[in-house]
Amino acid sequence: MLEPVTDPFALARALSAVHVIDGRLCAAHGGATFDVINPATSKVIGAAAAGDATDVDRAMAAAKGAQPAWAAMKARDRGKLVAACGARLAAHVEELGRLTALETGKALRTESRVEASVLADTFVYFGGLASELCGETIPFSPDMLAMTVREPLGVVAAILPWNAPLLLMALKIAPALVAGNTVVVKSAEEAPFGVLRVCQLLQEVLPKGVFNLLSGMGPACGAPLASHRDVAKVTFTGSVETGRLVYRAAAEKLVPVTLELGGKSPMIVMADADLERAVAGAVSGMRFTRQGQSCTAASRIFVQRALHDAFVEQLVARVDALVMGDPLDERTDIGTIVSPSQHATVQRYLKIGREAPGATAHACSRLPEDPALKDGLFVQPVIFTGLANDHTLCREEIFGPVTCVIAFDTYEEAIAMANDTDFGLAGTIWTRDLRTAMDAVKRLHAGFVQVNQNLVVQPMLSYGGFGQSGIGKEGSLSAMLDHFTHRKTILISML
Numbered sequence: 001m002l003e004p005v006t007d008p009f010a011l012a013r014a015l016s017a018v019h020v021i022d023g024r025l026c027a028a029h030g031g032a033t034f035d036v037i038n039p040a041t042s043k044v045i046g047a048a049a050a051g052d053a054t055d056v057d058r059a060m061a062a063a064k065g066a067q068p069a070w071a072a073m074k075a076r077d078r079g080k081l082v083a084a085c086g087a088r089l090a091a092h093v094e095e096l097g098r099l100t101a102l103e104t105g106k107a108l109r110t111e112s113r114v115e116a117s118v119l120a121d122t123f124v125y126f127g128g129l130a131s132e133l134c135g136e137t138i139p140f141s142p143d144m145l146a147m148t149v150r151e152p153l154g155v156v157a158a159i160l161p162w163n164a165p166l167l168l169m170a171l172k173i174a175p176a177l178v179a180g181n182t183v184v185v186k187s188a189e190e191a192p193f194g195v196l197r198v199c200q201l202l203q204e205v206l207p208k209g210v211f212n213l214l215s216g217m218g219p220a221c222g223a224p225l226a227s228h229r230d231v232a233k234v235t236f237t238g239s240v241e242t243g244r245l246v247y248r249a250a251a252e253k254l255v256p257v258t259l260e261l262g263g264k265s266p267m268i269v270m271a272d273a274d275l276e277r278a279v280a281g282a283v284s285g286m287r288f289t290r291q292g293q294s295c296t297a298a299s300r301i302f303v304q305r306a307l308h309d310a311f312v313e314q315l316v317a318r319v320d321a322l323v324m325g326d327p328l329d330e331r332t333d334i335g336t337i338v339s340p341s342q343h344a345t346v347q348r349y350l351k352i353g354r355e356a357p358g359a360t361a362h363a364c365s366r367l368p369e370d371p372a373l374k375d376g377l378f379v380q381p382v383i384f385t386g387l388a389n390d391h392t393l394c395r396e397e398i399f400g401p402v403t404c405v406i407a408f409d410t411y412e413e414a415i416a417m418a419n420d421t422d423f424g425l426a427g428t429i430w431t432r433d434l435r436t437a438m439d440a441v442k443r444l445h446a447g448f449v450q451v452n453q454n455l456v457v458q459p460m461l462s463y464g465g466f467g468q469s470g471i472g473k474e475g476s477l478s479a480m481l482d483h484f485t486h487r488k489t490i491l492i493s494m495l
């Protein structure tokens with residue numbers, strides 16, 4: 001059995017240049033690789049295998065070959081194996097947290113260790129749901145037994161982003177596996193090693209070919225995977241633009257897709273809200289400790305005018321107190337942006353915001369002074385005031401530590417602004433008035449609405465958005481049944 005490796009640098013080197021196909025670590029067929037950096041220093045930490053269409057073919061063949069036997073297992077036995085995956089991963093939380101902190105720049109204490117722990121728990125949760133793969137009996141005719149059964153789809157292709165690679169992979173593959181599908185996963189270019197390590201560890205638990213993992217560039221590896229003739233379903237998390245490409249590829253083949261795309265999530269703070277709680281909720285909701293790199297980030301905060309100035313003052317103070325530094329340092333609250341291109345994107349948006357007439361940019365926290373981090377992709381969190389809801393910064397997903405606080409007078413005005421977006425992923429309302437809260441719950445156009453709190457996605461809760469935020473749900477029993485099984489109708493004559 002593989003033992004935990006506490007040095008993430010050594011682990012990144014050891015995991016370099018390989019995929020996991022049919023239970024084995026193997027190089028990309030052409031031997032090509034691409035560099036992966038530590039965003040806290042911009043130094044190369046390893047090289048990931050650069051997969052292409054041939055590697056996709058190999059992984060798909062392995063998954064297709066393994067699927068009938070996997071689907072033929074007793075559902076509860078499959079579930080027990082998936083739960084055992086959770087137990088296996090629980091023993092590696094520290095290792096996976098450190099590796100994730102190293103490659104994504106997300107601080108170990110506030111983000112990466114927590115993510116590794118939820119990864120393990122997600123496998124345990126879905127493993128327990130195997131006995132819920134039930135069909136129905138239908139009172140169609142006294143002469144017939146009418147029923148439905150749930151069947152797996154076949155091979156599921158999962159294409160991952162870099163912002164929460166461990167968790168987002170678990171939300172896709174744990175339910176897919178429990179339902180009797182096998183999987184081929186493509187990791188994000190920026191974060192290939194954490195999910196690769198998960199796949200390597202789980203080869204000790206799962207039959208070979210059930211869980212295959214490729215790394216590679218989007219067009220060279222993701223595109224042939226999404227359009228592969230044997231893929232029965234594609235589940236994707238990432239940008240709206242790539243989501244459209246994946247949807248088109250699936251449409252050609254007429255296979256189902258789940259798309260988890262972006263967001264521009266509103267947070268409405270009424271004047272009667274508990275100010276301190278709302279401010280704490282804005283800090284966690286905006287995911288400042290993840291550098292705002294979250295699709296549910298509360299990137300538009302509407303505050304009723306009477307509370308606006310106090311709210312901004314307290315929010316700036318709270319974010320200012322967060323410590324930015326080496327993601328692997330236990331004292332660090334905020335790490336780095338994931339990649340140079342994402343860093344440049346955030347800087348571009350900050351420039352646009354700072355140049356907007358009437359805008360004030362409240363830059364918080366301090367860039368690290370450690371010379372070892374001088375080339376790190378750090379960005380100070382910025383809270384903008386004075387921007388209108390139709391400004392670019394309030395319309396486009398920045399995926400960085402940038403939020404806009406906008407004052408409003410009436411509740412109706414706040415609801416109208418909150419819903420004036422192409423996205424519909426998440427939203428929150430902060431008030432002591434139950435009627436206002438319940439009205440907002442009904443009217444906010446978002447797949448995930450919370451009152452007086454701003455929790456991150458958790459297994460057991462359906463998660464997924466409307467509009468440009470995507471299609472389908474993940475994370476729950478109903479999501480597993482709806483998105484990873486077919487419902488077959490069966491009629492048996494009793495005559």
Ligand code: NAD
Pocket residue numbers: 159160161162163186187188189216217218219221222223224226237238239240241242243245246260261262263294295397398399
């Ligand atoms: P992206 O959509 O380009 O990449 C996501 C995944 O898709 C990666 O694994 C990538 O290799 C793959 N991919 C790229 N092109 C592909 C193609 N033609 N066919 C199949 N797969 C392909 O996203 P990104 O560049 O990593 O991030 C850009 C933006 O996406 C961010 O700024 C953010 O707005 C958004 N994003 C959203 C989420 C989310 O959770 N909703 C996560 C990450 C990024």
